[in-house]
Amino acid sequence: MRIVYGPIKSLGLGKVVAVDPISRSPKVCTLNCVYCRLGRGGMMLLDRTAFIDCSSLMDQVGECLYREECETVMFKGTGEPLLASNIFDMARRLRDGSDKKVALLTNCTLLKDPQVLGQLDAFDIIIAKLDAASEETFQAVNRPHPSLRFQDVLEGIRSARERFDGSFRIQITLVRENLSEVDDLSQLCREICPDYVYLNCPEGCDPFHMVSRKDMQAAMDRFFGIRCVSSNAKE
Numbered sequence: 744m745r746i747v748y749g750p751i752k753s754l755g756l757g758k759v760v761a762v763d764p765i766s767r768s769p770k771v772c773t774l775n776c777v778y779c780r781l782g783r784g785g786m787m788l789l790d791r792t793a794f795i796d797c798s799s800l801m802d803q804v805g806e807c808l809y810r811e812e813c814e815t816v817m818f819k820g821t822g823e824p825l826l827a828s829n830i831f832d833m834a835r836r837l838r839d840g841s842d843k844k845v846a847l848l849t850n851c852t853l854l855k856d857p858q859v860l861g862q863l864d865a866f867d868i869i870i871a872k873l874d875a876a877s878e879e880t881f882q883a884v885n886r887p888h889p890s891l892r893f894q895d896v897l898e899g900i901r902s903a904r905e906r907f908d909g910s911f912r913i914q915i916t917l918v919r920e921n922l923s924e925v926d927d928l929s930q931l932c933r934e935i936c937p938d939y940v941y942l943n944c945p946e947g948c949d950p951f952h953m954v955s956r957k958d959m960q961a962a963m964d965r966f967f968g969i970r971c972v973s974s975n976a977k978e
């Protein structure tokens with residue numbers, strides 16, 4: 744599987760070079776979200792390990808780092824990128840070897856781990872996924888590993904926000920199952936105070952979970968006073 748691919752369009756960041764520190768099919772993740780573009784199967788785990796070595800990444804990344812249309816390299820995986828125990832090494836090497844910003848898209852389930860929290864400064868931008876405001880909706884939308892609890896994930900997000908000096912952003916994927924929690928989600932965002940909120944519409948998932956454009960617009964209106972970008976709105 745390709746470790747480096749793109750450029751791809753990323754909500755709020757424009758074109759990015761994507762890096763997959765997992766590079767496995769089926770996916771390896773701590774969650775099994777109802778809208779996951781990687782499908783339902785895969786391996787669910789919480790223990791961090793190295794999936795690829797840094798030198799394979801540096802071999803592949805080559806000329807991608809010199810593409811002028813991409814200002815950012817983004818870690819996003821065939822699963823949760825922070826499960827890769829060597830991700831911080833990779834991020835630092837990319838940052839040292841180029842003038843690109845290095846971003847991380849994470850589902851936040853490992854942010855409470857002190858080993859993770861203490862090394863987030865390897866990134867310039869963190870995009871933290873938050874799809875629920877309650878345990879019930881977390882279970883319904885994100886279908887987590889049985890050991891994970893919503894309040895712990897939320898605590899991890901709050902700690903990361905407090906300690907991280909770079910740009911901290913929240914991405915909410917709206918589906919039918921969390922639409923009734925939009926007000927609670929916007930309240931949580933007001934408390935966490937991210938630099939941006941991205942309201943995302945899933946692609947390629949079962950139409951049962953999809954929300955309408957009208958619902959997306961109505962949800963966007965509930966984030967008044969917050970810098971919010973929607974995948975339906977022009978950036």
Ligand code: SF4
Pocket residue numbers: 770772773774775776778779780781820821822823850
């Ligand atoms: S966190 Fe991402 S990769 Fe993991 S199940 Fe959810 S959508 Fe898929």
